[in-house]
Amino acid sequence: MSGIIGIESPLAGIELWLLPLDGRGRAAEREAVDRLFRELLGTVEGHRPDGAPFAVGRDDVAVSVSHGAGYALLALSHDPAVRPGVDIEDPCREGQLRRIASRFVSAADDPSLTPCEIWTAKEAAYKAFGRRGLPLLDIRVGREAVEAPGLCARVAWTCIAGAAVIAIAVRR
Numbered sequence: 001m002s003g004i005i006g007i008e009s010p011l012a013g014i015e016l017w018l019l020p021l022d023g024r025g026r027a028a029e030r031e032a033v034d035r036l037f038r039e040l041l042g043t044v045e046g047h048r049p050d051g052a053p054f055a056v057g058r059d060d061v062a063v064s065v066s067h068g069a070g071y072a073l074l075a076l077s078h079d080p081a082v083r084p085g086v087d088i089e090d091p092c093r094e095g096q097l098r099r100i101a102s103r104f105v106s107a108a109d110d111p112s113l114t115p116c117e118i119w120t121a122k123e124a125a126y127k128a129f130g131r132r133g134l135p136l137l138d139i140r141v142g143r144e145a146v147e148a149p150g151l152c153a154r155v156a157w158t159c160i161a162g163a164a165v166i167a168i169a170v171r172r
Contacts, residue, residue, distance in 0.1 A: 004039060010156035011168050014084050015076040018160070021067070032072030033065055040074065050132045052083075064127050069164035077170075085128030085153070085169040087120040091162065108140040120167035121146055121155045128153045128169040145172075 005018040019036055021028040037045045037055060045065070046056040053065045064075040064086040075086035089097075097115035109118050122139045125146040139148045146155045146169055153169040160166070 004036065007158065007160065007166075009075075009168060010158050011084075011154060011170055013077060013079060013082060014168055014170060015078075016086070016158070016166065016168070017074045017076065019072045021070050021072060029067040029072055033067065033074070036065075036072055036074040040076070050130055052127065052130055064124070066123070066166075069160075071160075071164060073166065075168060082170055083128055083130060085124040085126065085171075086166065087123035087127070088164050088166045089116055089120050091116055091159075091165050104136040106137050106140065110142050112143070113141060116165050117141075117157055117167070120157065120165055121169065124167040124169035125151075125153050125155065128171045130171075 003019055007016045009016045017036055017040055019032045021032050037043055041055045041058055043056045043058055046054050053063055055061050055063055062077040062080050062083045064084045066073045066086050066088045068088045069090035073086055073088045075084040077084050094116050097119050101115045104122055105118050118141050121141040122136045125139050129151045134148055146153045153171045155169045158166050
C-alpha cells in the first residue's frame with residue numbers, strides 16, 4: 001500500500017484513505033481511485049444507477065470517493081447500511097467559492113462556517129443522501145448536522161496540514 005495514507009476520521013465507523021495523485025487531470029484521478037480500490041478492497045469501482053460508487057463483489061462495505069487538492073480520497077464503512085459521503089477541496093479555492101457562494105450558500109446555513117466548509121459538507125451530504133438532483137440550496141449545513149427535506153446526516157470536517165479540507169457525512 002505504498003503511498004496510501006490512512007487519516008483519522010472525525011466520524012466513528014468511517015475510514016478515510018488518501019492517495020496523492022501522480023500527475024494532473026482525469027487520468028491521474030482515475031488511476032489513483034483504481035489503486036485505492038484494488039489495494040484496500042481487492043476489487044474495482046462500480047457505479048450504481050444514481051452514479052454512486054460501490055466496491056464490485058464487496059457487499060460488506062459502503063464507499064464514497066472524491067478527488068481534489070492533489071489527492072484521491074476513499075471513505076469506507078464496514079457496515080454496508082451506513083452510506084458515507086465525502087468531499088475534498090483545496091482551501092486555496094476559498095476565494096473562488098466566495099465568488100459563487102450565492103449558488104450554494106443559503107440563509108439557513110451556519111454563518112460561522114466558511115464557504116469551503118459549506119461546499120464540502122453539501123457535496124458530502126449529497127453523496128450520503130443518494131438523491132440525484134437534490135439542489136444544493138435545499139441542503140442546510142450546521143456544525144454537526146446537514147439536513148434536506150426529509151433527510152438528515154451527521155457531518156464533520158478534517159484538514160490535511162492546510163493542503164485540503166475534507167467533509168464526511170453519514171446519513172442518520
